[in-house]
Amino acid sequence: MSPGADTLLAGVREKDPRAIGRAISIVEDGGPLAASILAALEHPCCEAALVIGVTGPGGAGKSTLTQALIAHYRTEGRRIGVVAVDPSSTLSGGALLGDRIRMMRHALDEDVVIRSMATRGRAGGICAAAGAAVRVMAYSGCEIVLLETVGVGQAELAVVHLADLTALVLAPGLGDDVQAMKAGLIELVDAIVVNKGDQPAAQALLAEMQAVAAATHRAVFCTSASDGTGVAQLAAGLGELADTLRQSDRIALRRQAARSIEVMDWALELLRPELKAAVAALGPLSGEPQALARLAIARLKATEE
């Protein structure tokens, strides 16, 4: 291992926020130390952390709920990580989810580690980056890592599959788009959270979700994240759900599937620049795209490893 990675990893173990931030950046950008850091993260402590996915449409109050869950877990003395995958932010900054959570509270609490990951402006690799970030946080002693995504786009939803279990956050009054999206999102998750439970329309949504849950074996919770109502019950329920999944080996199976998603994502990320070079080497692109793609692939395969 290079000495740079060694020092950095020691800093991560000592929960130094700067070391944690740098380690994630190096892995995300594929810097020279990335391989050493990734190898060190294959450590039993990284397996011990529970990864809880929190997804849902914009406007459901995911950030407020995440923040309320953090507050709850902190009263239990647990160290918490948050990886916020955010299609609205750019790589250069302005991440919405993470910043929102960060700005609310916990900014000075070193046992809350928050990282935003942009998907906009990025060609791919979000699963690879998010998986690595989760493990950096676990390596720094986080017992629980919340993996927060806006459940809308193709790339963002793929991240959901990295979690050990996932909660879908909904709220009343989110409009037709969400209505149409709901069934598809419910398929992907273990638990449904009806947030903004203090709003008048919440009871109807809750009743609807309870009917759906009865038919699909999902857990349903009702919260009002802004004042903390129902958050302790949600945290307890997610913990019980994790125990059940663990006992039936389903978490182990999900982690195998997650590893395979991460490997695919890394492979595509590693291939992308080579493929781009192969496409560029074709010269001005005239002709049918699929045929041009086959030429680029042949060229790629002919290059030395």
Next chain:
Amino acid sequence: MSPGADTLLAGVREKDPRAIGRAISIVEDGGPLAASILAALEHPCCEAALVIGVTGPGGAGKSTLTQALIAHYRTEGRRIGVVAVDPSSTLSGGALLGDRIRMMRHALDEDVVIRSMATRGRAGGICAAAGAAVRVMAYSGCEIVLLETVGVGQAELAVVHLADLTALVLAPGLGDDVQAMKAGLIELVDAIVVNKGDQPAAQALLAEMQAVAAATHRAVFCTSASDGTGVAQLAAGLGELADTLRQSDRIALRRQAARSIEVMDWALELLRPELKAAVAALGPLSGEPQALARLAIARLKATEE
């Protein structure tokens, strides 16, 4: 060319809706006739169609506006295509954008060709599929193809780059999420449409967008798609914008860039199954994901073309 493709392409030229639908499906699924169909689409008529991107957050009224634009273009006697890229739908059906447009009107008008493309449940390839669908529609005589996406996810936004020019649809009252997303979306587009212009808060949004537009050289339009207000002005404005872009060769440049995006997307799609097989051949995945990915790539390159 195989006789099957020949017959199908003749059907597409004759504007037979079933032939058009089948041709798009074959290309989207990569069926055996795909290569012949794609080759035939390298035809001057496909170059003549103007591809207008329509993007924006959920709730802005994109479907209603698309529907109003269709109605306007139909009064001018133009044949219109719509490719609706939709993260909320699944591959098996239930596409939201396309169905909404289809159900509103035009269901019996054979000069309106509508196709929904799901991104959910799909690992990639949406740019490849959308590009091919646009050309099938152009080949069938569509003068204008509207490429409608929900501007939220990484994969969905990539599709925007396939259009000759793009309009961002916003509406008042879409909440904080959209507020944070706005600047990033404006970067990607040529025109901003403030829809739901009859709502009281629309004037403030319009004033804000006019200020943004003055600073960033975007065109701004105000519509109320539900009653058609401003739609003719929008269509005229987009036409003028297309002329300006054409005169400065920018549409030609964008098409080169779009072709390169499509080729990359096809290449990744073609590589994906090979890569998946290479990952599976590694056996149970234990160890560091990036290192495993490198092994899979080496295995991929060693396979015969």
